[in-house]
Structures are given as structure tokens and as C-alpha cells.
Amino acid sequence: MPVVLRLLGEVRAEIDGRPVDLGSPRQRCVLAALAVDVGQSVSVDRLAERVWGADAAPRTRATLHSYISRLRRALAEMDGVAIVRRTGSYALLAETVDLQRFRELCARARGADEVPLLTEALELWRGDALTGVDGEWVRAERERLEQERLAAEHDLVDARLRAGDGVELIVELSARAARHPLDERVAGQYLLALHRAGRTTDALEHYRQVRALLVEELGADPGTALQELHQQILAADPRLDSAPAAAVVPRQLPAAPSSFVGRLDALHCLDDATSAGTVVISAVSGAGGIGKTSLALHWAHANADRFPDGQLFADLHGFSPTSAPASPIEVLGGFLDALGVGRDRQPGDLDRRADLYRSLIADRRMLIVLDNAATADHVVPLLPGSPACTVLVTGRTRLASVIDRYGARHVPLDVLTRAEARALLAARLGDRRVGAEPGVTDELIELCGRFPLALAITARHAATRPRVPLAELAAELRELGLEVLDHDTDPTASLPAVLSWSLRHLTEQQRVVFALLAIAPGPDIDVPAAASLAGLSEANTRKTLRALEEHSLLDAHPHGRYAMHDLIRAYATTLAHDLPEPVRDAALERVVDFYLHTAHAADRLLSPHRPTLLIDPPADGTRPLAARGQPEGLAWLDAHHAHLLAAQAVAAGRDDHQAVCHLAWCLDSYYHRRGLCQGQLSTWTAALAAAEHLDDTAMRVRAHRNLGNTHSVLAQHDLAVEHLERALVLAEAVDDWRLQGLLHLTLANAWDRCEDHTKAFAHASRGLELHQNHGYHTGAVHGHLLVGWNAARMGDYSTAVEHCQAALDMYARNGGDADIPAAVQDCLGYVAHHTGHHHESVERYEQSIALRHRTGHTYMEALTLEAVGHPYIALGRHRQARAVWEQALKLYRQHGQDADADRMRHQLDDLDNTRRFA
Known part of the structure; x- marks a missing residue:
């Protein structure tokens, strides 16, 4: 090699055999500390520790950087060699480090051509590693590298013995046996070489000496392998006289799936894991029928050439309809059979059989596929000890201890795209x-x-x-x-x-909870709701949910939610119907009560001045939540309103008519605040049907009134008036002045929305009168607002301002609905705009928007955003008008307010056209 960095001997660098001046021993130690991890980042702290020791002084950092600079200059003329800086670390980039070459040759020798490759690898050594540098780390690293050298020497002797050598090795092994008198591997090699050289007596004498020394020094007899070799020599076993037959190369993989598709992420994950260079274990987990075995076999066949020493496969029957899980000792028996060890020659106990299995596959590049594992206990005895092997495990559980203890790469498998x-x-x-x-x-x-x-x-x-x-x-x-x-x-x-087999490893409690989750209301569930459903503590529930997740029967979603795949839920539903009816009914009662009482607490935070609804205490075992303030209550309703709708449906299915009505009531303020009219329509339609079964006229009035209001918002005026007038008749029949007053105000809103402000003013005035006469301040405040608003819409601005001020004064004295100040500003903003005071109008509307935003009343915020656009246009501020109208359009669309969204879209188009032709 024209350019080489040497560590296996004196630390030096060469170009065409000419040494490069690497400076002082300490500076060369820096190079060695980088070169042993060539290509990898080594942190500055670790470098300093390697060079100066664990107690390196802070000033060594500056010295280290100085050494790095000098080394860079010394190595500059070496092509392909560089020291690069990375975040908080350095890395040596080089392709010609002798240690790296040594390791590559040893790794290649595990597959074929062992003798020439190992011979070449050992010829790279020029003496003791890291000669010329010193220190605590150097001494430890030198010892570690010496062990690698010794292992390669042992491997080379084994390879030569397998090739039939014997006499040629006696001198070398005699010296090595003297240096390592307690090394049983060396002893076994020396015994075999002596026997093959015709010196069987010497071989038996050497065994006697080794045995005596082991007993004296360690208090133990030789190991199984050496004892068995001794017995073979005593029996003159002919198999020892020449090279054994070539190692058996098992090819146990079942056929690859014929129509495998996709799974690119999982395949890439397996590819990445098997390039790590260490003992590689990948654990593929997922529900029954999700395709784990297909993925494993597809990848195994596609990568079979990477494992020239063979592939082993075992179905562990962890989840099988016909048999119990396979015992590790039986699986090992099958593996040893495949490796050429007959049953009559296999050890009888698990540990010795596992030892023999690991010995046979040591340093062989093999793939072991362990399919359908249930627990770590079925997998661990089958794991090889050699980094040359790769293990691919599939199972419905995540095999947590295999991941934790052996660093297995977890490959979760979900449904197809x-x-x-x-x-x-x-x-x-x-x-x-x-x-x-x-x-x-x-x-x-x-x-x-x-x-x-x-x-x-x-x-x-x-x-x-x-x-x-x-x-x-x-x-x-x-x-x-x-x-x-x-x-x-x-x-x-x-x-x-297939899904039923997953239940085999569940406890009775876990099976019951699995079944109950299938009939729980909503698309998913969190721990508090699940605890009420199951009637368990939160800690026990959390543990149970995690167990179901571990068995791939439940998926963990963000924000502490859990959900089932639709087909798994359908299967679990069949189990729920097999539960005793009292168990199932009690669970549904608890979970409905959980949602009802938690929603009721949140609603009281949103609308503290609304009349209180008296609801029965929750069922035993129910643990409702209590929000800590309005924002938290609103956030909970945002997250769970789908569950509340589903809970209402469950209550309806159980003929729990009160719960149906109460859930509609608890959701009403939330839906109004968010502008979710379809939700209101659904809940109050169900509530009206349920109220017909109750002796509760007030609830029927509320249902008609809220349905009327919702139809009004949806511009369905005839339906709105029909429900509201029906409600008014019922309220008058029971002589309930409060409900009558509320209904007149709701009718005022309905007539206002269809632009009949005369009727709206009349109903608002009647509602105000009823509330004032009975001293109901909350209703009177709303009455003043509606009278003022409709007066403004009819052009009577002084009356409008008078009633708006009265509403504010009454609110200041008595409190009430937190939306009142914003509504007053809306009305006064309208008056100011229509009397030519556009700057004042903008200010009032902006105050209202801020208040609406603070309380989360996004539907009314959208209306006010739309309104403020008009004074902006009157002031020539078209850009601001466009901005607020685009915000309003976005909110209308979020709320499903199609008519409002269409109106807003037309106004934006008109604004564009006006500016284009201005």
C-alpha cells in the first residue's frame, strides 16, 4: 500500500514505505486515539481522556487542538487521509489503517477462504500494537487488540486443522500451549495436532497435565468440548484423522410470499439494522394477520446472499391454534440437526445444547429467523453469541426484554397504505x-x-x-x-x-378490558375514560392498556389516547357480547357517566351563569375529571366532543333518556361557542326524542328551543320558527316565565337572521319585559342587547346606544355571561359605522374580536371579523379588510358554515373587483 497508517506495531504513517514525521509520542497518541475508531466521531472529552487519562486538566483541550493542527500538516501529503472537525468531536478519515484492514480480513474469513485471509490478516502485525506511545488507555487498548490477534491466530489454527493439517502445527502450538497453559481451545488444538502426527501418547499426556493444572488452579475439570475430544482420541475415532467434511450449510427458509407488496419503510429499517456490524437482532411486531412473517421471509430471501453460511428458520408457535409454543430445547435440536449434529450426539439439557449451537455458528455469517415468538423466554436461548449472525424475530408482542437487554431493533408493522x-x-x-x-x-x-x-x-x-x-x-x-x-x-x-390466538397470553382482566374497549363510545379512548369503563384505578388501567398495546391489540396515539384497528374492534365487539350482561351494562353506565359529569363540569366553566342542570351522581367506579379553569375545560371539550356524541348514542341505545338530554345540554354552550351547528342539531334531535319519554316539560321546551335556534343559524327559518313556537306554547302551558322570556329572545334572534327586525324588536322587547318584571338580571342583559341591536338595524341608533349602555351597566353590577361585553362592542361598532364614525367602529370591533378570541367564541369572532371589514373599506384600508375577511372565511369553513363561507367568498371577490376597476 503506498499510503498506510500503522497501529499493529509501532504507531507510524508511511508513504511508499517512507515514514512520515508524526511528532512527539503524545502527538502520535492523539493519532492512535482517532485511528482505532477510524471514520467515527470521537468527542474532544474522550480524546483528552485517552491521551492524558481520566483526570485530564482543562488546559489539555488547547494542547489537543494544537496537536490536531500539527497532525493535519503532517498528514497533508497523504492522499485519502484527513482529520475533520465535527460538533464537539474529531474524526480520522482514512482507508488504509492496518487495524481496519486486519478486521476486514478476519470478517471476510468467516465465510470462505479462511486460511489465506487469516494469514494475510496476521501478517499485518509488526509487533505489539501501539508501540511507541503510552498511557492508561494505550495499555488497555493494546491488551484488547492483543486479544483480537490471539483470536485470529486461534481461528487460523482451527481453519488449518479443518483443512487436515497436523504435523505442520506442532511446533507453533507447543509454544502457544506453554504461553497459555489454561486455554482449553489451545489445548484442544495441540491435542488434535499431536494425534494427527501419530503422537497419541503425547496428546493423552498433555491432556492429563492440562486437567491437573485446571483442577489445581481453578478447581474445575476441563470443559465438555475438551473432554469429548479426549474420548475421541482414546477411542481412535477415525473422524479425527483427516479433514472433516465441509460444514453443513442449512437453507431452512420457507418459500417467499408470492405477492408481497410495499413495506419499504420496514425493509429499509431491516437493511439499516443489519449493516450495524454488531450482534444484530430485529424484532418485527404487529397484530395477527398484519404480515409479519411475509415481511420476514421476503427480506430473508432478498438478502440470502449476505448469509453464505446458511439460514435457519423456526416457527415458535407463540400464537398457534394447534399447538403450544415450541420449547427452546426442541428448536435447538432442530437447528443442530440442520447443522449436522445428529440427535444422538446432542446434549440433553438446554444450556449445553445452546452452548453447542452457539459454538457451531460462531463466526459464521448466518441468518436465524424466529417466527411467531410469544415471549422473550422463547427467544433468548436461540440467540447466537457471534456478531457475524443476524436474527430476525417476529411476534405479536414487542419482546421488551429482548429490546432492552440485547439492543434489538424494534420494527413495528401497521396496516398497508x-x-x-x-x-x-x-x-x-x-x-x-x-x-x-x-x-x-x-x-x-x-x-x-x-x-x-x-x-x-x-x-x-x-x-x-x-x-x-x-x-x-x-x-x-x-x-x-x-x-x-x-x-x-x-x-x-x-x-x-387468527385474532383470537392473541388472547391466549392475556389475563382474564385484560381480556375483559379488551372486550369492553370495543363498545366504548368514540373513535379512541384515554386512560381516565378507560378507568371508568373498566371500573379500575388509573394505574391498573394504564398497565392493562399497555399490556394490550404490547400484544398488538391496541395502538397508542398522541396525547395519551388508545385506539383499535376497525377489524380488531369488530372482533372485540363479538367478545363484548359474550360478557355477562350486568358486566357490560355497568361498564357502559360508568363510561357514559364519566363523559356526562366531566362535560358538565367543563360546561359550568364555560357558562357559569347559565341555569344549573341537576344530574344524578355518577355510578360507583366512575372517576370524572374536573377542569382547572375555562381554557382547560374548553380544550377538553375540543378533544372529546366526538366521544360525547358517541356517549349520547350509547345512552340512547340503553334507553337512558335523561343522560341523552343532559349530554345535549352540556354540549350546547360549547357548540354555540365553536359554531358547530351540525353537532347541535344532532344532539338536540336525540334529546327531543328522549324528552318525549320523560315527565319533564322544561326539557322538551329546551330541546325545541335549541333545535329552533340551530335551524335559524343554518338559515332554515321555517323549521326554526316551528320549533320555537312549539316551545313557547309548552312554556306558556306550564306558566314558566323564564322559559317564555328565553324563547322570545330566541325568536328575536331568528327573525333578526331573516332580516325582519320589526318582529325581532317586538320579541326582544317582550323577552326583556318578562325578565325585568321577575328580576332575572342575566335574561334582562340579553334582552337589552337584542332590543338595542334590532333598534340599530332599524336605524334607531339612539335607542340602540341606550339599551347597549343599559346592558353594560347591568352586567357591571350583577355579572353574567362573559360574552356580553363583546356583544355590546359589536352593536356599538355597527352604530358607529352607520353613523359615519368609522375609526370608532374599527376600535369597538377590534375590542370585540380580542374578547371573543380570549373566550374561544370562534363563531362570533368570525361574524365580528366580517363586520369590521366594512369600516375598514370605508376608511380606504382595503388590505386590512381583505385580511379580516380571509380570517372570517377560514373560521366559517372550520365550523362548516357553508352559507356564511359563500357570502364571505363573494364579498372578497367583490372587493377584488372594486379595487381592480377603481
Whole structure:
């Protein structure tokens, strides 16, 4: 090599055999400290410790940088050699470090051509490693490298013995045996060489000496391997007389899957893991039927050439319908058979069999695939000790201890992407059939949840019934669900059966919680809700959820949420129906009460001045939450309103009519604040149906009133007035002045929205009168606001200002709805704009926007953003008008307010046209 850095002997650098001046011993030590990790970053602290010791003084950093600079100048003329600076570290880049070459040759020798490669590797040594430098690290590193050298020498002797040598090795082994009298590997090599040279008596005498020394020094007899060799020599075993047959190269991989698709991320992860250069274990986990075995076999076949010494495969039956999990000792027996060790020559106990297995595959480049593992106990005895081997484990559990103790790379497997699912169907059915019904194919993919086994079963149904349109298969899946994916006689072809095997390793409590989660309301669940569902403590619930996640039956999502794949949930639902009815009903009662009482507490924070709704105490075992302030309560409702809708549906299914009505009430302020009209429509429609079963006229009034208000917001005026007038009749029949006053104010809003301000003013005035007469300040404040607003809309601005001021004064004295100040500013902003005071109008609208934003009332914030655009235009501030209208448009779209969004879009278009032609 024209350019070389030497560590295996004197530390030096050469160009065409000419030494390069590397400076002082300390400076050369810096180079050695980088070269032993060539290509890798070595931190400044670690470099200083290697060169000066663990107690290196702070000033050594400056000296280190000085040494690095001098080394860079010394190495400048060496092509391909450089010291580079990285964040907080340095790295030596070089392709010709003798230590690196030594290790590469040793690694290559594990596959083939052992004798020439190991001979070449050992010829790189020119004496003791790291000669010419000193220090604590140097001495330790020198000893470690000497062990590598000794291992290579041993490997070379083994290779030569396998090739049939004997006499040629006696002198070398005699000296080595004298240097290492307690090394049983050296002793075994020397015994075999002596025996092959015809010196069997000397071999037996040397064994006697070694045995006596081991007993004297260590108090132990020789190990199994040396004892067995001794017995073979005594018996004149002919297998010792010449080179053994070539090592058996097992090829145990089952056939690769014929229609494997996608999984590029997982395949890349396996590729990355197996390039690490250490003992590599990859653990592929996922639900039953997710495609773990297919991934493992596809990758194994694609990379078989990387393992020239063979591939071992074992199905550990961790989740099997027909047998118990395979015992490690039986699996090892099969592996040893494959490696040429007959059953009659295998040790009888697990540890000795594992030792023999590891010895046989040591330094051999082999792939071991352990499929369908259930626990770490089934895997650990099968792990090799050699870094030349790669292990690929699949299982439904994550094998946490294998990851923790052995550094296994976790490769989680989820459902296919839509493109991958389509490719799988196309591979099974052909592009023409899949392409002929693209919409139906998409539906099949979604009905199968992109679950590989479900897609494979569906493809089988389609392939075996070629005349049946895919649309009919989709209809069967829609109607029958999991039943279509079952199989009466072949459990491996049945998704329910495959999923059922995952329950084998669950406790009874975990099975019950798994079943209950399937019928819990909402798309997912968090720990507090799950604790109420299960009737367990939060700590116990969290532990149970993690166990289900560990078994790939549950997925952890951000923000502490857990969810099931749709097909797993469908399977779990069948288990829930097998639970005793009292267990199932109690769980549903608890989880509904959890959502109801937590929502009720959040609602009280959002609307503390709204009339209090009396609800029954929660069921035993329910643990509702209590938000710590309005922002937290609003955030909880944002996160859980879908669960609350689902809880209402569960309550309706259980004929819990009060809970249906109470959930609608608890969600109403939230929906109003967020402008979620469809949610209001859904909850109050359900509440009205439930209220018909209750002896509670007030609740029926509330349901009609809130449905009317929602229809009004949705510009469905006739429906709005129908519900509101029905509510008013009911309120008058029971002579409830408060409900009557509230309904007149709601009617005022409805008539205002359809621009009939005369009727709106009349209803607002009547509502104000009822509330004032009975001293109900909260209702009177709203009455003043609506009277003022409709007066403003009719052009009576002085009356509008008078009532707005009255609303503010009453609010200041008695408190009330936190939205009042913002609503007053809206009205006064409208008055100011229409009386030509545009600057004042902008100021008032901006105050309102800030207040709305602070309370999270995003729907009203959108309306005010729209309103402030008009005084901006009047002031010629078109850019600001566009900005606020674009914000309003965004909020309208978020709320699903299509009519408002269309109006806003037209106003923006008109603004653009006005500016274009101005």
C-alpha cells in the first residue's frame, strides 16, 4: 500500500514505505486515539481522556487542538487521509489503517477462504500494537487488540486443522500451549495436532497435565468440548484423522410470499439494522394477520446472499391454534440437526445444547429467523453469541426484554397504505379486474381496513368466484363484516381465528378490558375514560392498556389516547357480547357517566351563569375529571366532543333518556361557542326524542328551543320558527316565565337572521319585559342587547346606544355571561359605522374580536371579523379588510358554515373587483 497508517506495531504513517514525521509520542497518541475508531466521531472529552487519562486538566483541550493542527500538516501529503472537525468531536478519515484492514480480513474469513485471509490478516502485525506511545488507555487498548490477534491466530489454527493439517502445527502450538497453559481451545488444538502426527501418547499426556493444572488452579475439570475430544482420541475415532467434511450449510427458509407488496419503510429499517456490524437482532411486531412473517421471509430471501453460511428458520408457535409454543430445547435440536449434529450426539439439557449451537455458528455469517415468538423466554436461548449472525424475530408482542437487554431493533408493522393495498389486490386478481371497478376496489380496501390478511381473504373469495362482481363482495363485507372473513375448517385462513390466538397470553382482566374497549363510545379512548369503563384505578388501567398495546391489540396515539384497528374492534365487539350482561351494562353506565359529569363540569366553566342542570351522581367506579379553569375545560371539550356524541348514542341505545338530554345540554354552550351547528342539531334531535319519554316539560321546551335556534343559524327559518313556537306554547302551558322570556329572545334572534327586525324588536322587547318584571338580571342583559341591536338595524341608533349602555351597566353590577361585553362592542361598532364614525367602529370591533378570541367564541369572532371589514373599506384600508375577511372565511369553513363561507367568498371577490376597476 503506498499510503498506510500503522497501529499493529509501532504507531507510524508511511508513504511508499517512507515514514512520515508524526511528532512527539503524545502527538502520535492523539493519532492512535482517532485511528482505532477510524471514520467515527470521537468527542474532544474522550480524546483528552485517552491521551492524558481520566483526570485530564482543562488546559489539555488547547494542547489537543494544537496537536490536531500539527497532525493535519503532517498528514497533508497523504492522499485519502484527513482529520475533520465535527460538533464537539474529531474524526480520522482514512482507508488504509492496518487495524481496519486486519478486521476486514478476519470478517471476510468467516465465510470462505479462511486460511489465506487469516494469514494475510496476521501478517499485518509488526509487533505489539501501539508501540511507541503510552498511557492508561494505550495499555488497555493494546491488551484488547492483543486479544483480537490471539483470536485470529486461534481461528487460523482451527481453519488449518479443518483443512487436515497436523504435523505442520506442532511446533507453533507447543509454544502457544506453554504461553497459555489454561486455554482449553489451545489445548484442544495441540491435542488434535499431536494425534494427527501419530503422537497419541503425547496428546493423552498433555491432556492429563492440562486437567491437573485446571483442577489445581481453578478447581474445575476441563470443559465438555475438551473432554469429548479426549474420548475421541482414546477411542481412535477415525473422524479425527483427516479433514472433516465441509460444514453443513442449512437453507431452512420457507418459500417467499408470492405477492408481497410495499413495506419499504420496514425493509429499509431491516437493511439499516443489519449493516450495524454488531450482534444484530430485529424484532418485527404487529397484530395477527398484519404480515409479519411475509415481511420476514421476503427480506430473508432478498438478502440470502449476505448469509453464505446458511439460514435457519423456526416457527415458535407463540400464537398457534394447534399447538403450544415450541420449547427452546426442541428448536435447538432442530437447528443442530440442520447443522449436522445428529440427535444422538446432542446434549440433553438446554444450556449445553445452546452452548453447542452457539459454538457451531460462531463466526459464521448466518441468518436465524424466529417466527411467531410469544415471549422473550422463547427467544433468548436461540440467540447466537457471534456478531457475524443476524436474527430476525417476529411476534405479536414487542419482546421488551429482548429490546432492552440485547439492543434489538424494534420494527413495528401497521396496516398497508392504500396504494400497497391496491397493489396486493392487483397482484392476486390482476390489473384488469381491479381496474374495471376502481370505486369498488377502493371500497373493498377500506372495508378490509387495509389489513393484509383481510385483503388476502377477500382476494381469495374473488379469485375463486371469478364471475362474481367485486361490488357483490363489497356488499357482503358491508352487511356481514367479520363473518365474511371467517373460515370454518382452516383457522389460518380466518381473521377472527387468527385474532383470537392473541388472547391466549392475556389475563382474564385484560381480556375483559379488551372486550369492553370495543363498545366504548368514540373513535379512541384515554386512560381516565378507560378507568371508568373498566371500573379500575388509573394505574391498573394504564398497565392493562399497555399490556394490550404490547400484544398488538391496541395502538397508542398522541396525547395519551388508545385506539383499535376497525377489524380488531369488530372482533372485540363479538367478545363484548359474550360478557355477562350486568358486566357490560355497568361498564357502559360508568363510561357514559364519566363523559356526562366531566362535560358538565367543563360546561359550568364555560357558562357559569347559565341555569344549573341537576344530574344524578355518577355510578360507583366512575372517576370524572374536573377542569382547572375555562381554557382547560374548553380544550377538553375540543378533544372529546366526538366521544360525547358517541356517549349520547350509547345512552340512547340503553334507553337512558335523561343522560341523552343532559349530554345535549352540556354540549350546547360549547357548540354555540365553536359554531358547530351540525353537532347541535344532532344532539338536540336525540334529546327531543328522549324528552318525549320523560315527565319533564322544561326539557322538551329546551330541546325545541335549541333545535329552533340551530335551524335559524343554518338559515332554515321555517323549521326554526316551528320549533320555537312549539316551545313557547309548552312554556306558556306550564306558566314558566323564564322559559317564555328565553324563547322570545330566541325568536328575536331568528327573525333578526331573516332580516325582519320589526318582529325581532317586538320579541326582544317582550323577552326583556318578562325578565325585568321577575328580576332575572342575566335574561334582562340579553334582552337589552337584542332590543338595542334590532333598534340599530332599524336605524334607531339612539335607542340602540341606550339599551347597549343599559346592558353594560347591568352586567357591571350583577355579572353574567362573559360574552356580553363583546356583544355590546359589536352593536356599538355597527352604530358607529352607520353613523359615519368609522375609526370608532374599527376600535369597538377590534375590542370585540380580542374578547371573543380570549373566550374561544370562534363563531362570533368570525361574524365580528366580517363586520369590521366594512369600516375598514370605508376608511380606504382595503388590505386590512381583505385580511379580516380571509380570517372570517377560514373560521366559517372550520365550523362548516357553508352559507356564511359563500357570502364571505363573494364579498372578497367583490372587493377584488372594486379595487381592480377603481
